[in-house]
Ligand SMILES: NC(=O)C1=CN([C@@H]2O[C@H](COP(=O)(O)OP(=O)(O)OC[C@H]3O[C@@H](n4cnc5c(N)ncnc54)[C@H](OP(=O)(O)O)[C@@H]3O)[C@@H](O)[C@H]2O)C=CC1
């Protein structure tokens with residue numbers, strides 16, 4: 001029986017792309033979702049990674065993606081809910097719609113996909129099946145500038161507990177809570193120094209530390225319902 005694919009949502013760039021490429025190098029079939037077509041997707045396709053368009057900002061978009069995913073595969077080894085929008089808080093009339101959009105991406109999409117795709121994970125004939133939620137260190141402390149982002153990631157963190165209890169023992173459900181892993185294109189030197197100083201390790205590690213953490217969860221038969229901090233010791237500062 002051929003191996004079941006691993007799905008990474010939002011896998012066209014940065015952490016998701018890194019993990020997709022490393023998983024493919026490790027011999028796993030990989031499916032990613034993306035929202036915007038771009039040249040980098042051809043590189044992923046050339047490496048045998050299946051790319052499916054998805055926009056999780058509406059329930060219809062979530063359900064449309066699930067239908068196409070089920071047309072692509074009859075089983076899944078794992079689902080990594082990585083898609084995310086680090087949007088700063090909107091002010092005024094925009095605030096409600098912006099909050100709702102982050103709720104859909106960070107909470108409703110993982111929730112509906114986990115419910116509708118349980119059957120794909122159950123159909124996997126391999127010894128282990130996993131769901132991994134990408135949350136964030138700020139779940140623990142909130143954020144003055146990204147309150148809606150932090151709150152919806154906190155909701156995703158709580159869904160980890162519920163789905164771990166619901167799906168045990170056949171499916172393990174865990175979260176990874178990064179802090180600063182990769183910089184954004186517009187980050188200037190002052191921002192970098194300030195951001196690095198927030199953790200005890202004082203560094204910007206890059207996406208390899210996330211793949212190491214994902215690998216740990218995918219390879220460990222006895223871990224479920226946990227959140228793995230990958231934050232350089234933010235709590236120590
Ligand atoms: N980078 C970091 O330092 C940190 C990251 N994290 C978390 O780790 C994960 C990966 O981070 P990172 O790689 O920086 O993520 P990105 O900000 O690069 O976002 C990942 C992908 O999410 C997709 N996405 C955004 N909105 C939607 C939507 N409405 N529907 C479908 N897909 C959407 C984007 O797709 P497209 O590009 O195709 O539009 C994007 O490629 C995220 O969950 C993030 O919150 C947490 C803390 C720190």
Ligand SMILES: Nc1nc2c(c(=O)[nH]1)N=C([C@H](O)[C@@H](O)CO)CN2
Nearest residue numbers: 084085086136179180181182184195
């Ligand atoms: N979807 C995203 N979420 C987050 C990002 C990002 O680039 N995309 N970046 C961060 C920052 O690195 C933050 O951790 C710095 O303190 C948080 N979430």
